[in-house]
Every structure is written in C-alpha cells, then in structure tokens.
Amino acid sequence: MTDWTAAEQDKLIEGARQEMDLKLKQASDLAKAYASDLDLWKSDDLMSITARALFRKLTSDLELQATFTASYQGMIRELSEARDTPLIRRFVELAALCWFRWQVTEGGYPGPTGADRYGAELINFWDRHLAAVQWRYMRALEALARARRLPLPVVQVNIADKQQVNVGHTSRR
Numbered sequence: 001m002t003d004w005t006a007a008e009q010d011k012l013i014e015g016a017r018q019e020m021d022l023k024l025k026q027a028s029d030l031a032k033a034y035a036s037d038l039d040l041w042k043s044d045d046l047m048s049i050t051a052r053a054l055f056r057k058l059t060s061d062l063e064l065q066a067t068f069t070a071s072y073q074g075m076i077r078e079l080s081e082a083r084d085t086p087l088i089r090r091f092v093e094l095a096a097l098c099w100f101r102w103q104v105t106e107g108g109y110p111g112p113t114g115a116d117r118y119g120a121e122l123i124n125f126w127d128r129h130l131a132a133v134q135w136r137y138m139r140a141l142e143a144l145a146r147a148r149r150l151p152l153p154v155v156q157v158n159i160a161d162k163q164q165v166n167v168g169h170t171s172r173r
Contacts, residue, residue: 047093048072051100058104068100075099079144091147095140102133 004012055068075096084092109126110117 045093047090047097051093051097054097054100071103072096072100081148088144088147091140091144095137095144098133098137098140102130102137105130105133 051072052065052069055065055072058068059065073096076092079092079095080089105126109130110123
C-alpha cells in the first residue's frame with residue numbers, strides 16, 4: 001500500500017471537493033431549469049437514459065451495448081402505435097425496459113441443472129428473481145393497456161361563428 005504525504009492527501013481531498021461542488025452546482029442548475037420550465041420534463045427521455053445506464057452497467061463492450069440498445073429500441077417499436085401520446089410513449093418505454101431486464105435475468109439464470117453446482121439456495125433466489133422480473137414486465141404491459149384505454153380529452157373546435165365541440169371519449173380500438 002502506498003503511503004500518502006499530507007500534501008498529497010490534501011490535494012486528493014481538494015480535488016474530490018471540487019468535483020462534488022461541480023456536481024452540486026449542476027444538480028442545482030438542473031433543478032432551477034425544471035422549476036422555471038414546467039414542460040421541460042416532457043422532453044426528457046428518462047427511460048432511455050435508464051436503459052443506456054443499465055447497458056453500460058452490464059458490460060463495457062460497446063458492440064454488446066449496441067446490441068442491447070437495438071433490442072430495447074426494437075421492443076419499443078413493437079409496442080408502439082402511431083397514435084401514442086407522449087404519456088403512452090413513457091408506458092411503452094417502461095414495458096420495453098422491463099422486457100429487457102427479464103431477458104437479462106433469463107440469461108443469467110442457472111436453471112435446475114445448476115442446482116448441483118450452485119446449491120438449492122441460489123436456485124431459489126434465481127427462481128424468485130425471475131418471477132419478480134416477469135411479474136414486473138406483465139404489470140408494465142397491463143399499465144400500458146390501461147393507459148391506452150383512458151378516455152381522450154374533449155377537443156373544442158371553433159368554426160367561424162358556430163361552435164362545434166368534439167368529444168374524444170370514443171373507443172380507441
């Protein structure tokens with residue numbers, strides 16, 4: 001182990017403090033931006049950001065990350081419909097992310113033949129974990145289906161001097 005001089009320790013601590021101050025300022029600036037623009041959150045692609053962070057966490061292999069990204073985006077395309085609103089799009093992205101997590105869990109699952117090698121306790125853990133991610137994926141799909149069945153907002157259209165009100169509470173399917 002390397003022995004650090006007091007000056008080296010002070011320099012290291014100061015560098016960490018500066019980095020933390022920068023992160024705190026960035027977080028403060030971001031909070032101010034969200035407070036001043038109430039529609040800013042709509043532009044965020046939080047699920048995709050979360051997915052990319054998960055891909056980086058799983059591997060440093062850029063080709064594999066690109067494969068993960070393509071799979072995730074493919075599931076988004078599969079679940080998307082042309083008339084999806086930004087709110088529905090968030091449900092689609094959540095379902096795609098849950099699907100990807102399920103696939104990753106399936107890939108790591110040792111299966112019943114792994115009981116000899118890994119022990120029954122570990123297999124029980126994997127069984128519970130796999131059931132949990134499957135349940136989460138199914139719940140995300142159910143939430144997406146419920147969100148798609150929500151009534152459409154009332155749309156008011158004014159034409160010349162006549163007023164016409166179109167009610168959007170019709171069946172979407």
